[in-house]
Amino acid sequence: MLQTVPAQHQVNQTIATVFNEIADLLEVEDANPFRVRAYRNAARVIDGMAEGVDVMLARGADLAELPGIGTDLAAKMREIVETGTCSMLVRVRGEVPQSMVQLLQLPGLGPKRARMLQHELGITTLDDLAKAATTHQIRALHGFGTQSEQRLLQAVSARLERHRRYGLVVAKPCAEALTRYLQASGTVEQLVVAGSYRRGLDTIGDLDLLVTARNAALVIEYFVQYREVASRISAGTTRASVVLKNGMQIDLRVVKPAAFGAALVYFTGSKPHNIALRKIAQAQGLKINEYGVFRDSERIAGQTEASVYRAVGLPWICPELREDQGELEAARKGMLPTLVEERDAKGDLHVHTTASDGTASLEAMAEQARRRGLQYLAITDHSPRIAVTHGLTAERLAAQADAIDRFNAEHEGWPVLLKGVEVDILEDGSLDLPDAVLGRLDLVIGAVHSHFILPMEKQTTRILRAIDHPHFSILAHPLGRLIGERNACNVDLKRVLKAIAERGCYVEANAQPARLDLSDYGCRLAKATGVLVSIASDAHSPADLANLAFGVTQARRGWLEQADVLNTRPLNALLALLKGTM
Template structure:
């Protein structure tokens, strides 16, 4: 089951949204948002805390703590239930559209009676939004784009939620006597950024105990189909899980088949036919005699096809078969290759943990170096100042002397202004070990202005990394409109690394953008953008995305030894 922290975070976020939609005090909505973030990022299971322990979590006052305790005791919060009833369901549906905030959704409902995405599309076709205050042609275009993103996402879930659920199920099924092997396959094994349904495989001689166990799991809300070879269920969160039990001797063939992708499997079957073979989930067979030539491991199956084992992240029919035949598959970046995290935050700005706690958590991960990059002053709500930054640097330098085996870097995440300017002058930036620059506002600029803005920031000699380059938040906000090929070329020219932001809501750059950027000869940095100690393990999702973009450890600056990374940072200053 998911952590109580995660469930409470989701509920408080929903409550904050309901408060905003209904036009109540915006400070109250913000308070619940902050409390939700703090609880979600708290390292201790809040189910073990009393009221005093809860109020020790930042941004959690006694009133919120009481509501949390009531939820943990009863599974409900009456105020949330009342807010749900007060807000029309159609308005909440509209807020699912990326880029359409709660206030605009409420205006659409009150002024035009719109209570569904379909009604909104009809209003857009009739150009009915343009006369509303705060709306216009650009707003209409943004809403159309948001609806497209919503349709594209469908019922898919983020990579971290899918991983957590799949690992829980695999752990439960692996305990059952007779289980030889168990894992997840499908798009999750390929590390796609969103997942439609989960494919779980078991190798065993008898299927019934596993099929029964899946239907009896606490997370199972509905049994869709129950059979000897396949059982499908739907979880309480609406995710479909398909379980297949394979004979142990067919494990490799089944794992290869059910991992996909469909396009990759078509290529491997075509290759099998050219060799006079037939490939299925049960094995690789001689087409004439029916003899099973390979099935027990994926390596055996690929080898019999004349191929090396192809990592799941590459199996998208993007040239991996041809590269494998030429012996040119990349040696992909792994999580073990990452030597440090170069983008993290503390409670000095919008993080949830202290400098000391974040550094200790990073050291526990075995990093050789670790950067703290709190926000700069142009993100006004964080209230950063030069004085605070310098005081943090002193604390960091003192702490650095006490941590053995890990170098602490003092950095900053700068805000790229509408004209490409940065928060601090160059003479102050020169004192930081590392500067990241990111777009945090003015997302609706024209393509030309946005492109020029980002390139200007990359041309600053102290900007080493372009943070979450497209600014997208999956299913929430589309990326900005910019000529990213021009941006990638500028990064290559200026020696600015492109971030692969590992937060599951971002995964920015995406795998397709990574592939484009790599052709320009840029370098990358795979960072977590962690705002709490529990966010540091997000690195796995960034690495998975980097793998899908065919990156090696040579492509990624924070997979380099400190000496090489240090030279990279210094060389940027002198370009």
């Protein structure tokens, strides 16, 4: 028969867990071993006590008198009892990369072994560990062996599957198809996809659907019968969870219309935003939860999101801003930004054709731009350095420029095609094409496509030298990341943006869903530095022009307004700005 752990023991276990995690993280940092041992010894003492620490505090006991504790650890124990954690743990978590924290959570992988993996094989992430185990590199290390390697591979595979995240190229079609399916059923009245998807994060773990309906049971039954469902997790009277054939979990909640807005705020998040919002409500004698805003037992708001924010004296806040990054204070002061929208984009400044690695002709790309109502489109095929892109030599680029001039002359009323190139920034910071041909173009986009792992100083210096080139216009996908595949380059982004501002050129927010580079943080930093951002599709096919929507979402998360975006300018204003960079 299972026995319930007494409540006071649960408190002790929490303290012991916190102290052991602090010890692990300090050990990864190679901290003083006596300091590490002090936390481990304290954890053992506390975990073995018969009396709960909270009970001891309630009767006025001096925790510092416990063996091996002392004044400092006693203060931390009190803090954990009162808050559930302690500032020391928060601090050391911030000092150790999150990826290393995830490694330490794997069974059988303590701090010493994790540090060995890092030093010997350069392993710092779960993906690194999985690749090393799959290629049998771990078994060769002292103290590991074949069985240890296999156990680690099984543990990391299970963890990666459990914490798998999906890019927008997967998540968006799933969300849109499921929304169409439920709306076509006639069973739902209101339906919104909430969670991190609604806030516009570049990856999501699952999808949260909120609906109102007259018959909740009917919605649930229809939902679990969706053709893409691989398995049911649960199906109750007002909520259900399923796993799709692609592995993504979908959670559906049916809420009452009077609480729909409050539920939408709650389930959209983020958690830090919601916590801060609740504190604002508490200061006014109110309570906010997923069912509404309450004064005592009376619900005073909740039907709409606007009513929830209005109840605490704030305007509605766009979902993309809800990260507790200053948006509540800005709302209180009436200083929320008027965020850029997709319709504000007058053109696209990064597009490829069959001249390099695109799949459509110049004419086909122009036709799609015309259908989308764009005023201009920059043709920016690759330079020759990276052979797989079939880039343009100086002669081929000059011929393409002639073709663009002829096209514009023959297609009055169409989007104006701009002569451009995506030129490689070489390792020494020079550009992959001669000045004679670059000087003939309307814009020159510089991009790093090689040597991604240079040290920060070398990588930064390389980019700074390229920016100084007299024909340089826009820095493309500045950190070089590929989401889930390649980490960002080690670049001093603040220094780069400062140089861009001084030079009078621009930075790109690449809207390819596999890139989304700049990040939202980078967009906000560009705005603070006074650098205009080009939201660019990096389209390699006509359909890819729709990528602009992903880039706009990223820009909105970065607090960008229409005036902060380069390609919201009409053509004449844009050309004047580009001419100033050449």
